[in-house]
Amino acid sequence: MKKIVVANWKMNPATGHEAIELYRSYFGSVNERVTTIVCPPFSFLSELALIADAPKDIALGAQDVFWEQNTGAYTGEISLAMLKDARVSAVIIGHSERRAYSGETDEMIAKKITATLASGLTPILCVGESADMRAKGIELAQEFVINQLDKDLPKEISASANLVIAYEPLWAIGTGTPDTPESATQMIDCIKQAIQKKRGASASVLYGGSIQKENASLFARESLIDGVLVGSASWKGDFPEIISAFS
Numbered sequence: 001m002k003k004i005v006v007a008n009w010k011m012n013p014a015t016g017h018e019a020i021e022l023y024r025s026y027f028g029s030v031n032e033r034v035t036t037i038v039c040p041p042f043s044f045l046s047e048l049a050l051i052a053d054a055p056k057d058i059a060l061g062a063q064d065v066f067w068e069q070n071t072g073a074y075t076g077e078i079s080l081a082m083l084k085d086a087r088v089s090a091v092i093i094g095h096s097e098r099r100a101y102s103g104e105t106d107e108m109i110a111k112k113i114t115a116t117l118a119s120g121l122t123p124i125l126c127v128g129e130s131a132d133m134r135a136k137g138i139e140l141a142q143e144f145v146i147n148q149l150d151k152d153l154p155k156e157i158s159a160s161a162n163l164v165i166a167y168e169p170l171w172a173i174g175t176g177t178p179d180t181p182e183s184a185t186q187m188i189d190c191i192k193q194a195i196q197k198k199r200g201a202s203a204s205v206l207y208g209g210s211i212q213k214e215n216a217s218l219f220a221r222e223s224l225i226d227g228v229l230v231g232s233a234s235w236k237g238d239f240p241e242i243i244s245a246f247s
C-alpha cells in the first residue's frame with residue numbers, strides 16, 4: 001500500500017501569496033510512490049486548487065468540516081459540498097488542538113466522521129493520549145486511544161471505506177520530541193487490530209507529533225506505520241525531504 005504524507009499547516013502562513021509559494025515548494029518532491037495531502041487553512045483552498053501545473057500526485061485536504069452536507073444556517077462553518085467544490089479529497093477531524101481550544105467533543109467528531117464517510121471524502125481522525133496518561137503506562141494509553149476510537153467512529157464502517165487514523169500523542173505534538181518508532185508501531189498495531197476486530201474495517205494509520213526531516217526515515221522504515229501527519233516541519237522547509245523519506 002502507498003504511504004501517506006499529510007501536511008497540516010494549522011493557522012499558517014499569513015498570506016495567500018506565501019501559501020502558493022509553500023505549496024509550490026513541494027512540487028519537485030511529490031511522486032506517484034507516495035500520497036501527498038496538503039491541508040491549508042480554508043481561505044487558501046480554492047486558490048491552491050486552481051494552480052494548473054500542480055503535480056497529479058498532490059491532493060488538498062481541509063483541517064475541519066461541519067457535519068451538515070450542503071448549505072444551511074451554520075455561521076462560521078464549512079460543508080462537505082463546499083470542500084468538494086474546492087477539490088478537497090480528505091479532512092482532518094478531531095485534531096487535539098480543536099479538542100482543546102474549540103471545545104470539540106467526541107460526539108461532534110463522530111457526526112463529522114459519519115458525514116465525511118457518507119460524502120466519499122476521506123476522514124483523517126486524530127487520536128492520542130496526554131503525557132499524564134502515558135506516564136501511567138502504555139497499556140492505559142492504549143485503552144484510552146481505543147476508547148476514543150469507540151466514541152469517534154460509527155459502529156458500522158463499510159469494508160471499502162477510505163478511513164485514515166492519525167495517532168498523535170499529545171506530548172509529542174509541537175514539542176520536538178516524537179514518540180519512538182517502536183512504541184508508535186505498538187500503538188498503531190493496536191489501533192489497526194481494534195478497528196478490524198470491532199468493525200470489520202481496515203484503516204491506514206499514520207503517526208503524528210514532531211516529525212522532522214531528521215527523524216522521518218526512521219518512521220518510514222516501519223511497515224505498520226502507513227505514513228505521517230506533519231505540523232510545523234511542513235511550513236518550515238522540511239516537507240520535501242519528508243516526502244522523499246516515504247517515497
Ligand code: PGA
Pocket residue numbers: 008168172173174175176208209210211229230231232233
Ligand atoms: P507537529 O504537529 O508536527 O508540529 O508536532 C503535528 C500535528 O499537530 O498534527
